[in-house]
Every structure is written in structure tokens, then in C-alpha cells.
Amino acid sequence: MKKISIVSIVVLCIILFGGCASEPNQEVNIIPQPQQVTVVDGGFYLSPKTVINVVKGADDLQPACTFMSTLVEKSFGKALTVENGEARKNAINIVVEPSMKTDAYDLTVEKNAVNIKGGSSKAVFYAMQSLRQMMPVGVEKGEKMDRIRIQNVQIQDEPRLGYRGTMLDVCRHFFTVDEVKTFIDMLALHKLSVFHWHLTDxxxxxxEIKKYPELTKIGSQRKQTVIGKNTGKYDGTPYGPYFFTQEEIKDVIQYAADRYITIIPEIELPGHALAALATYPELGCTGGPYEVCQMWGVFPEVFCPGNEKTFEFWEGVLDEVAELFPGEIIHIGGDECPRDAWKKCKKCQARMKQENMKEEGELQDYTVHRIEGYLKEKGKRIIGWDEILEGDVSKTAIVMSWRGKTGGIQGAKRGNEVVMVPNDYAYFDYYQSKDVDKEPFSIGGFVDVAKVYSLDPTEGLTAEEGKKIIGVQANLWAEYITTFSHAQYMLLPRMAALAEVAWTPQADREYSNFLNRAKLLTQRYEALGYNFAKHILQEAKSNE
Known part of the structure; x- marks a missing residue:
């Protein structure tokens, strides 16, 4: 009797409620927050038999398909099969629809299939990153699974800003190719689109510049490195030679392209020049001797813009950089360039007289204009730190506003495109906790998760002027960041806050909600083996 009663109850449940064993809906926690999310009852079960089915593709779709195919490979013991055909069941059906906005995507998860439609292959990849965050974190470390439940959902999404970046400084301290690739993976997880690579300082x-091989023989190493801050002490240990060969750079560029990330290389000029001047002292105003710098700061030894050989050098370097990097934009620095040497330099003064200049600042303006013109002939645009606004910079130059928002506001009002990277919101080498005694030694400052999240990149601008703000970026300067593990610690979880600032419309952002989702994202960091500041979100929650 007892057995019959239990069976009867089960049957009755199935009849009345469609099955007592139906699973409850799961929360959808995605960073950055999508623009529209509608949770629907039920779920789709991804299994080794699920296929990635390209209904309508594009030439550059393969990396997105490969990413999703291999994401579950360790868990399932096999990669998902990729095929082409009409939309079908038990598939991730993909449509690239050029009539949509380039970065926009629709993601629909239903009982029998996952359907992705994107305005480009890049948009499809973004949809896959959202799908990834809806999977259990065990997928990231290859936990064995027979199937993976994904909550039924309808998502319509696109980024607020097209340029969503992070800069990595490899000059003060070097990071290997594998570490740079891991950094790129971190960008991809957060749907960031730009890797700003600070390559000279x-x-x-x-x-590597093949026309000037001495740059990496001499300029890639320093005799020793300063210890701490203002101590006057040095470690006595040679640092280097450390540099990337052009073949390594091509490998990194392809790795980023497979994750739909553009790399912007930075070649500093006319300041931050000592590594180059130590190699070619004739390019400085005094002729040297110079040394690759062993300490941090801003130094008076800069390139000589009065010397025509300096421009020949810059053009030779930029020829190879432009050839290597397929992206449209090259960063030329332009910041923190003392002009004292130019005042005493006969060649600089002769250049000023020849060009009818009244003060030395015009030499920098001349340099920026001339380099911009040279790169324009190669189909490239320049981006520079906000000091480039001190001259009559062209409207085609992009301004990177780092000294607060002022330069960005000024640039946008005069009609230049702007990337906001204000140091008081987006310098990730600053401390992220006020309890600095318990933090790794840093350059100073304080930018916590709340501060990053509070950034409004178009504040102070009209709606029309705000259209000139094309992006936001975080900078990770590496004076005091000696290991990649430390770099990850400084980036995470602040990178998540930056990603949401860049992606999600200002009116749709809510800090408390973000913190709840970020806490779940850190579980994914842990599964991926990323080092992150584990206590930061707890501090943030308690400070609300």
C-alpha cells in the first residue's frame, strides 16, 4: 500500500504541476549588466551532443565558435561540434545580422536551443561571454559534468561605449607573453575591447625594431632598480634584457584578435625617452651620455625635436609599429615632457626660429602635428595623453584624459574624440583599500571599487558634446608592480566596475546590485586561477 501511495502521489504531481522535480529559475548575474534581461521559466541543458550551429555567419566568426566549443571541452571530455545549417534543436544557433548595430546582440535561451543574433562576430562573442557567466563556475576549471543547465532568458544588449580598455605598462616591470595573454583573457571575460600596450619609457x-636593433640590446635593460619610494637605495641587480620580438608581438596580436580585442601600441615621444637616448644619445639635446633610468618619475632628458635625425628615428620606429599592428590607432604619448633642455639647445632654438615659434611648448605641438601627418599617410590615427591639447592639436587626434576629467571635457567641447581615464577614478596602481598597511606597496593614491563605479564619463557635457566621449580606460602603471600576480591583484575586482561603467547606461547602473553580481564573478576569478583582492568587495559592502 505504501509503495502504491507514493507512486500515486508522483503521478498526481506530474498531472497537476508538470512534474514535482522541475528546477526553480536561477538568477541571471552578468557583468557588465546587460541592457534588457527577461528571465523565462525553465532551462536549456547543454550536453556533449549539443552543436554550435552557424545559420548565418561572417568571415571572422570562427574564433567565437572555437571559444564556445572549447569552453566546455574539459568538463564534457570533448569539444562541441561546429557546423553550418538551418536553426535546429539542441544547438547554439548563431546568426550574424549586419543590419543590427555592430556590437549589439540578442541572446535567447529556451528549452530546446540557444539562439544568438549579433550585429557582428564580435557581438556574437559578447553574447557568448554572457552565456559563459550563466554557466556554473566549475566549467572554468574543467569539472566533469554530463550536462550544464542554462536558465531560459531573453537578453537584448549593446555597449554604451565602443572603446572599453585597460592599459598595461611593461616598461617599469616586464610581463611575459603568457602573462600578457592571460591579461587579454581577463579583458575578454569583462567584454573589454581595447588593450593599450605601453611599450617604451x-x-x-x-x-623589437629591426631598423634599430640596439634599442633592445641596450634600451631593454637597466643596471639596477630603485627600492621603495624616496629611499635613495637600489637593489644592485641588473634588470633585463626584457623585450618582445616582432614574432612574439604578432602572436599576441592574433591572440587578442581571436578575442575581438584591438591592441593600441604606445611609443612615447617626445618625453619619457631615456631608454632610447641611452641607445642613441645623438637624439638628445646634449648628446649624453644617458642611462636607462633606474628610478621612477619625470626626467629632463627628452628627445631633441630640433634635430632632423630625431624625426628620422621616430618615423623608422613607427614604420615598423604601423606594419605590425593592424589597428587604426597608435598612441604617441605626449605627456610629462620637460622643456628645459630645449631652451638651451641650439638645434631646438634654430627650429623655433625657422618655424616662427615664440616659446618651447610650440616645439611639442610641432612634433605632434608632424608625427600625426606621417601616420595619417599610413592610414593611422594618433591618440595622446591630454597634454596634446596644450597646442593646436588637430580635430582628428584622440585625447586620452588622465589628469582628471578636465582635459577630456575640453577636448570634447573643441570637437575631439576622447577616452576618459581620469587618474582619480581609473588608475589601478593606486591603493584600493584605505588600510594600506595590509596592502601591497603601491605608488600612492586611493581608488576603490566604489570610486571606479561612480565614474560618469560624460559628466559636465551636453548630450551632443557627450557623443565625443568614445570610451573609458583604466591604467595599470607598473613602477611598484613587480609580478603578474600583483598586477592581477590590482586589476581585480576593479576591472569589473570599469567594465560596467563602459558598457551599461548611466541610468541603469546601481552599485549595490553590482556588488552582489561582482561577488559571484569573483568565484569565476578563483576558478580561473586569477589572483584578486578577496577582501575588497566585503569592505565595499560594509561601506555602503
């Missing part, structure tokens, strides 16, 4: 020249 006073403390090291990190890119």
Missing part, C-alpha cells in the same frame, strides 16, 4: 624599451 625611460626605464625600458620593450619592442
Amino acid at each position: 625611460d626605464q625600458g624599451w620593450r619592442i
Whole structure:
């Protein structure tokens, strides 16, 4: 009797409620927050038999398909099969629809299939990152699974800003190719679109230039490195030679392209030049001798813009950089360039007289204009730190506003496109906790998750002027960041806040809600083996 009663109850449940064993809806927690999310009852079960089915593709769709195919490979023991055909059941059906906005996507998960429609292959990849965050974190570390439940949902999404970036400084301290690739993976997880690669500075020249091989023989190493801040002490240990060969750079570029990330290389000029001047002292105003810098700061030894050989050097370097990097934009620096040497330099003064200049600042303006014109002939645009606004910079130059928002506001009002990277919101080498005694030694400052999240990149601008703000970025300067593990610690979880600032409309952002989702995202960081500041979100929650 007892057995019959239990069976009867089960049958009755199935009849009345469609099955007592139906699973409850799961929360959809995605960073950055999509624009529209509608949770629907039920779920789709991804299994080894599920296929990635390209209904309507594009030439550059393969990396997105490969990403999703291999994401579950360790868990299932096999990669998902990729095929072409009409939309079908038990499939991730993909449509690239050029009539949509380039970065926009629709993601629909239903009982029998997952359907992705995107305005480009890049948009499809973004949809896959959202789908990834709806999967259990065990997928990231290859936990064995027979199937993966994904909550039924309808998502319509697109980014607020097209340029969503992070800069990595490899000059003060070097990071390997594998570490740079992991950094790119971190960008992809957060749907960031730009990797700004800081490749040259006073403390090291990190890119092979075949026309000038001495740059990496001499400029890629320094005799020693300063210890701490203002101590006057040095470690006595040679640092380097560390640099990326052009073949390594091509490999990294392809790795980023497979994740739909554009790399913007930065070649600093006319300041931050000591690594180059140590190699070719004739390019400085005094002729040297110079050394690759062993300390941090801003130094008076800069390139000589009065010397025509300096421009020949810059053009030779930029020829190879433009050939290597397929992206449209090259960063030329332009910041923190003392002009004292130019005042005493006969060649600089002769250039000023020849060009009818009244003060040395015009030499920098001349340099920026001339380099911009040279790169324009190669189909490239320049981006520079906000000091480039001190001259009559062309309207085609992009301004990177780092000294607060002022330069960005000024640039947007005069008609330049702008990337906001204000140091008081987006410098990730700053401390992220006020309890600095318990934090790794840093350059100073304080930018916590709440501060990053509070950034409104178009504040102070009209709606029309705000259209000139094309993006936001975080900077990770590496004076005091000696290991990649430390770099990850400084980036995470602040990168999640930056990603949401860049992606989600201002009116749709809510900090408390973000913190709840970010806490879940850190579980994915842990599964991926990323080092992150584990206590930061707890501090943020308690400070609300």
C-alpha cells in the first residue's frame, strides 16, 4: 500500500504541476549588466551532443565558435561540434545580422536551443561571454559534468561605449607573453575591447625594431632598480634584457584578435625617452651620455625635436609599429615632457626660429602635428595623453584624459574624440583599500571599487558634446608592480566596475546590485586561477 501511495502521489504531481522535480529559475548575474534581461521559466541543458550551429555567419566568426566549443571541452571530455545549417534543436544557433548595430546582440535561451543574433562576430562573442557567466563556475576549471543547465532568458544588449580598455605598462616591470595573454583573457571575460600596450619609457624599451636593433640590446635593460619610494637605495641587480620580438608581438596580436580585442601600441615621444637616448644619445639635446633610468618619475632628458635625425628615428620606429599592428590607432604619448633642455639647445632654438615659434611648448605641438601627418599617410590615427591639447592639436587626434576629467571635457567641447581615464577614478596602481598597511606597496593614491563605479564619463557635457566621449580606460602603471600576480591583484575586482561603467547606461547602473553580481564573478576569478583582492568587495559592502 505504501509503495502504491507514493507512486500515486508522483503521478498526481506530474498531472497537476508538470512534474514535482522541475528546477526553480536561477538568477541571471552578468557583468557588465546587460541592457534588457527577461528571465523565462525553465532551462536549456547543454550536453556533449549539443552543436554550435552557424545559420548565418561572417568571415571572422570562427574564433567565437572555437571559444564556445572549447569552453566546455574539459568538463564534457570533448569539444562541441561546429557546423553550418538551418536553426535546429539542441544547438547554439548563431546568426550574424549586419543590419543590427555592430556590437549589439540578442541572446535567447529556451528549452530546446540557444539562439544568438549579433550585429557582428564580435557581438556574437559578447553574447557568448554572457552565456559563459550563466554557466556554473566549475566549467572554468574543467569539472566533469554530463550536462550544464542554462536558465531560459531573453537578453537584448549593446555597449554604451565602443572603446572599453585597460592599459598595461611593461616598461617599469616586464610581463611575459603568457602573462600578457592571460591579461587579454581577463579583458575578454569583462567584454573589454581595447588593450593599450605601453611599450617604451625611460626605464625600458620593450619592442623589437629591426631598423634599430640596439634599442633592445641596450634600451631593454637597466643596471639596477630603485627600492621603495624616496629611499635613495637600489637593489644592485641588473634588470633585463626584457623585450618582445616582432614574432612574439604578432602572436599576441592574433591572440587578442581571436578575442575581438584591438591592441593600441604606445611609443612615447617626445618625453619619457631615456631608454632610447641611452641607445642613441645623438637624439638628445646634449648628446649624453644617458642611462636607462633606474628610478621612477619625470626626467629632463627628452628627445631633441630640433634635430632632423630625431624625426628620422621616430618615423623608422613607427614604420615598423604601423606594419605590425593592424589597428587604426597608435598612441604617441605626449605627456610629462620637460622643456628645459630645449631652451638651451641650439638645434631646438634654430627650429623655433625657422618655424616662427615664440616659446618651447610650440616645439611639442610641432612634433605632434608632424608625427600625426606621417601616420595619417599610413592610414593611422594618433591618440595622446591630454597634454596634446596644450597646442593646436588637430580635430582628428584622440585625447586620452588622465589628469582628471578636465582635459577630456575640453577636448570634447573643441570637437575631439576622447577616452576618459581620469587618474582619480581609473588608475589601478593606486591603493584600493584605505588600510594600506595590509596592502601591497603601491605608488600612492586611493581608488576603490566604489570610486571606479561612480565614474560618469560624460559628466559636465551636453548630450551632443557627450557623443565625443568614445570610451573609458583604466591604467595599470607598473613602477611598484613587480609580478603578474600583483598586477592581477590590482586589476581585480576593479576591472569589473570599469567594465560596467563602459558598457551599461548611466541610468541603469546601481552599485549595490553590482556588488552582489561582482561577488559571484569573483568565484569565476578563483576558478580561473586569477589572483584578486578577496577582501575588497566585503569592505565595499560594509561601506555602503
